[in-house]
Amino acid sequence: MYKILSREDLAPNIHQFEIEAPSIARKAQPGQFIIIMVDEKGERIPLTIADWNRENGSIFLVFNVVGQTTNKLAAVQVGESIMSLSGPMGLPAEIDKFGTVVTVTSGYSVVTIVPVVQALKEMGNRVISIMRAPTMDSVFGQEHLGAMSDELIVTIGDNSCNGEPNFVTEPLEKLLKAEQIDRVITVGPVCVMKLVASVTRPHEVKTIASLNPIMVDGTGMCGCCRVSVGGKTMFACVDGPEFDAHEVDWPSLMARRCTYASNERGWSQYRCLDCAQW
Amino acid sequence: MPATSVAGHNTDALIVLSGDCGGIVVMPKLNLNRVEMPRQDPIARGKNFNEVALGYTPEMAAEEAERCIQCPKRPCVEGCPVSVNIPEFIKALREGDMPEAVRMLKSKNSLPGICGRVCPQESQCEEVCTLAKRDAPIAIGRLERYVADWEQENKQAVESPTSDQPEPTGKKVAIIGSGPAGLTAAADLVKLGHSVTIFEALHVAGGVLMYGIPEFRLPKAIVQGEVQYVTTLGAELVLDAVIGKIDTVDELLANGYDAVFLGTGAGLPMFMNLPGENLCGIYSANEFLTRTNLMKAYLYPEYDTPLGMGNRVAVIGGGNVAMDSARCALRLGAKAVYIIYRRSEVEMPARREEVENAMEEGIIFKFLTNPTGFLGDGRGWVSAMECIEMELGEPDDSGRRRPIPKPGSEFVIKVDTVVVALGTTPNPLIASTTEGLETTRWGTVVADEETGKTVKDRVWAGGDIVTGAATVISAMGAGRKAAADIDKFLRSN
Ligand SMILES: Cc1cc2nc3c(=O)[nH]c(=O)nc-3n(C[C@H](O)[C@H](O)[C@H](O)COP(=O)(O)OP(=O)(O)OC[C@H]3O[C@@H](n4cnc5c(N)ncnc54)[C@H](O)[C@@H]3O)c2cc1C
Ligand SMILES: Cc1cc2nc3c(=O)[nH]c(=O)nc-3n(C[C@H](O)[C@H](O)[C@H](O)COP(=O)(O)OP(=O)(O)OC[C@H]3O[C@@H](n4cnc5c(N)ncnc54)[C@H](O)[C@@H]3O)c2cc1C
Ligand code: SF4
Ligand code: SF4
Ligand code: FES
Numbered sequence: 001m002y003k004i005l006s007r008e009d010l011a012p013n014i015h016q017f018e019i020e021a022p023s024i025a026r027k028a029q030p031g032q033f034i035i036i037m038v039d040e041k042g043e044r045i046p047l048t049i050a051d052w053n054r055e056n057g058s059i060f061l062v063f064n065v066v067g068q069t070t071n072k073l074a075a076v077q078v079g080e081s082i083m084s085l086s087g088p089m090g091l092p093a094e095i096d097k098f099g100t101v102v103t104v105t106s107g108y109s110v111v112t113i114v115p116v117v118q119a120l121k122e123m124g125n126r127v128i129s130i131m132r133a134p135t136m137d138s139v140f141g142q143e144h145l146g147a148m149s150d151e152l153i154v155t156i157g158d159n160s161c162n163g164e165p166n167f168v169t170e171p172l173e174k175l176l177k178a179e180q181i182d183r184v185i186t187v188g189p190v191c192v193m194k195l196v197a198s199v200t201r202p203h204e205v206k207t208i209a210s211l212n213p214i215m216v217d218g219t220g221m222c223g224c225c226r227v228s229v230g231g232k233t234m235f236a237c238v239d240g241p242e243f244d245a246h247e248v249d250w251p252s253l254m255a256r257r258c259t260y261a262s263n264e265r266g267w268s269q270y271r272c273l274d275c276a277q278w
Numbered sequence: 279m280p281a282t283s284v285a286g287h288n289t290d291a292l293i294v295l296s297g298d299c300g301g302i303v304v305m306p307k308l309n310l311n312r313v314e315m316p317r318q319d320p321i322a323r324g325k326n327f328n329e330v331a332l333g334y335t336p337e338m339a340a341e342e343a344e345r346c347i348q349c350p351k352r353p354c355v356e357g358c359p360v361s362v363n364i365p366e367f368i369k370a371l372r373e374g375d376m377p378e379a380v381r382m383l384k385s386k387n388s389l390p391g392i393c394g395r396v397c398p399q400e401s402q403c404e405e406v407c408t409l410a411k412r413d414a415p416i417a418i419g420r421l422e423r424y425v426a427d428w429e430q431e432n433k434q435a436v437e438s439p440t441s442d443q444p445e446p447t448g449k450k451v452a453i454i455g456s457g458p459a460g461l462t463a464a465a466d467l468v469k470l471g472h473s474v475t476i477f478e479a480l481h482v483a484g485g486v487l488m489y490g491i492p493e494f495r496l497p498k499a500i501v502q503g504e505v506q507y508v509t510t511l512g513a514e515l516v517l518d519a520v521i522g523k524i525d526t527v528d529e530l531l532a533n534g535y536d537a538v539f540l541g542t543g544a545g546l547p548m549f550m551n552l553p554g555e556n557l558c559g560i561y562s563a564n565e566f567l568t569r570t571n572l573m574k575a576y577l578y579p580e581y582d583t584p585l586g587m588g589n590r591v592a593v594i595g596g597g598n599v600a601m602d603s604a605r606c607a608l609r610l611g612a613k614a615v616y617i618i619y620r621r622s623e624v625e626m627p628a629r630r631e632e633v634e635n636a637m638e639e640g641i642i643f644k645f646l647t648n649p650t651g652f653l654g655d656g657r658g659w660v661s662a663m664e665c666i667e668m669e670l671g672e673p674d675d676s677g678r679r680r681p682i683p684k685p686g687s688e689f690v691i692k693v694d695t696v697v698v699a700l701g702t703t704p705n706p707l708i709a710s711t712t713e714g715l716e717t718t719r720w721g722t723v724v725a726d727e728e729t730g731k732t733v734k735d736r737v738w739a740g741g742d743i744v745t746g747a748a749t750v751i752s753a754m755g756a757g758r759k760a761a762a763d764i765d766k767f768l769r770s771n
Contacts, residue, residue: 255658
């Protein structure tokens with residue numbers, strides 16, 4: 001059992017939990033995730049390790065309430081425990097001295113990108129962060145991300161991902177035209193990452209996306225998380241979650257993420273199906 | 279009872295009994311040579327996940343045990359990978375001394391309730407039984423199951439295995455993986471007085487016995503009973519512990535463990551790299567079975583994990599994994615379930631009993647057929663599978679005749695769900711995070727066949743991680759041999 005040490009509600013439907021998990025806290029690296037199962041009847045779902053405290057033996061998770069499991073999780077109170085937590089899964093984010101790096105995030109990833117930004121800064125990169133929130137009152141995480149980054153651009157837009165004005169792609173395009181960008185890292189809904197990839201492709205800027213297919217075990221055992229990258233089948237839980245965004249087969253990822261869309265019990269917030277992009 | 283609809287059986291040979299399971303039980307007419315075990319009716323069982331084989335009654339067990347001629351040469355024992363004292367346990371059973379039958383059985387096999395149900399007896403103990411040469415061999419597996427189930431119900435009658443506590447040796451052993459190899463090694467080592475910790479990646483212990491083999495063939499309560507037995511002996515079980523991600527093997531060795539046993543199995547699914555393989559509705563057998571068995575998708579929505587399954591399901595492969603997937607699909611409500619196998623019926627590696635069960639339940643077998651690609655419905659879902667007919671050529675390395683495609687025989691079958699059950703290889707995580715382990719080109723870890731010792735100091739391995747996907751009993755045998763060698767090493771150091 002893994003105890004919830006503290007919780008903070010960051011925005012409507014976005015929660016941050018600190019959970020006791022010493023063996024994971026000891027090994028966590030930027031970009032890695034855990035697989036969580038709330039109770040015995042629960043589903044195993046992946047969540048990024050948003051931060052960790054090695055002395056306290058705790059990890060932080062930030063999650064968006066979208067369906068059954070995240071609803072169940074949101075109902076767990078401080079002092080209560082969840083049944084299963086395993087990790088750290090996945091390869092750590094690739095950190096090196098790249099030069100100028102732009103990160104593009106939306107939703108929970110505005111917080112979960114912070115350890116990556118921090119590690120990039122420690123390597124001596126200049127980091128410009130672009131973040132998005134659907135509405136003014138759902139903005140969160142900007143102080144922390146802003147403090148870590150050399151520059152922070154906040155965009156506010158509605159839920160449609162069709163490249164409206166003020167969508168993350170606008171400032172990204174401007175940056176790409178204005179200066180030398182050495183790498184772009186994007187984490188968020190699939191439609192956001194796909195649009196980011198299409199914006200950077202003509203500029204030939206290496207772009208990394210942290211993919212979020214459906215997972216079960218997170219250890220390479222089931223193949224549920226397979227994604228097609230550069231024509232090759234990869235398991236996102238062990239070969240990723242970071243991949244070259246220009247090589248990812250986005251329609252396939254979008255379709256696979258919606259495998260259970262018709263099964264699930266209501267609540268859908270950002271489901272790629274909603275954008276009807278494929 | 280529509281006995282005529284029972285595929286593959288001469289209906290004259292069926293008698294109908296009403297069972298106390300609440301449903302109707304069909305049982306082939308008493309074979310003069312072998313007492314058949316009652317099973318759930320094929321039509322009823324195709325709709326539930328309850329155990330198919332219902333077990334012997336005491337009378338049936340006595341009758342079957344009576345047939346054993348107690349061969350002095352004990353050929354059956356040679357056929358068993360862990361040398362179960364077969365004639366002796368049958369003799370005790372026959373004499374009505376059940377506690378003695380349990381002791382005889384358990385002195386060689388710590389998981390008899392499991393082996394009695396899932397061992398491929400026809401190619402092991404029963405194959406070499408003297409009676410097999412003339413009539414039907416003794417139903418050794420069924421008797422084994424009977425004795426084990428008796429023990430479960432009469433625990434107190436058998437003296438507790440913990441009654442004489444071993445002298446603690448002060449040595450610590452880490453067991454990685456809680457499948458049959460790990461559980462057996464753990465049980466043996468605690469009994470010898472070592473302090474044992476089992477690390478398991480998943481949220482439950484049992485390995486393939488929990489996530490792969492379905493409830494209707496191996497009830498999960500039985501597996502958990504065996505896991506509990508190992509922990510009551512004194513082994514510590516740490517769940518959610520992915521070794522290589524939390525501590526590595528080298529860290530365990532550096533931080534107080536005197537020896538490590540690797541029993542992590544062969545859990546990595548193989549795909550065929552065919553066009554369209556990543557369409558929705560195409561699963562590895564591991565995913566399909568894990569969702570169904572471990573996560574209990576068959577009880578969705580009481581349990582949260584869903585399984586997207588359509589009406590027409592094709593399962594590719596001919597082993598136990600394929601049979602289990604097909605039979606799960608049927609039970610989950612599929613209208614038509616196909617087994618697509620590239621060789622012919624005789625080459626199928628699955629347990630004979632399960633092939634017969636699958637046929638009886640109405641699974642459609644397409645032999646000498648190989649898939650060549652998958653077609654989508656335009657919205658990302660699989661809608662059809664392209665296949666080609668095969669014919670058998672010269673024998674290959676495995677001794678089985680090699681299937682070769684018949685030119686011009688291509689055809690398409692409409693399916694909305696596909697399960698790929700083509701085998702598995704070991705997960706590279708352990709090998710890639712451990713210094714100095716030797717692996718083969720199939721990713722298996724090299725270990726001595728007799729002792730399980732790897733080339734790395736203080737590290738042993740056994741089960742599917744060494745042999746590739748094999749059997750429960752061979753994994754147990756490997757766990758046992760390694761435990762003996764680990765004990766020898768710990769005592770001499
Ligand atoms: C590597 C990785 C890291 C992630 N990190 C975070 C994070 O830090 N915070 C966060 O809020 N979300 C994160 N996600 C997404 C998160 O896993 C899903 O939102 C969650 O599984 C939804 O579960 P649910 O039962 O609440 O919703 P559901 O109703 O089950 O699903 C809503 C949608 O989420 C997706 N989904 C469903 N089940 C899974 C599953 N088992 N694995 C992945 N996606 C699934 C589907 O596309 C579905 O349409 C991450 C995903 C991955 C792969
Ligand atoms: C569907 C199916 C049906 C089968 N039917 C039969 C049958 O009828 N008869 C028969 O004899 N055999 C059958 N088999 C084969 C048999 O189940 C296996 O040969 C046997 O379970 C192998 O045992 P093992 O202990 O080596 O590994 P496993 O049972 O695979 O157990 C390995 C365990 O190690 C854990 N693990 C893996 N990596 C790590 C890590 N890094 N850290 C911690 N833990 C880890 C895994 O989660 C797993 O629990 C079947 C297999 C399948 C898949
Ligand atoms: S363990 Fe398996 S092979 Fe050995 S006697 Fe029992 S059923 Fe036969
Ligand atoms: S070979 Fe068959 S008949 Fe002979 S002792 Fe063994 S089980 Fe009995
Ligand atoms: S989640 Fe099962 S293989 Fe990646």
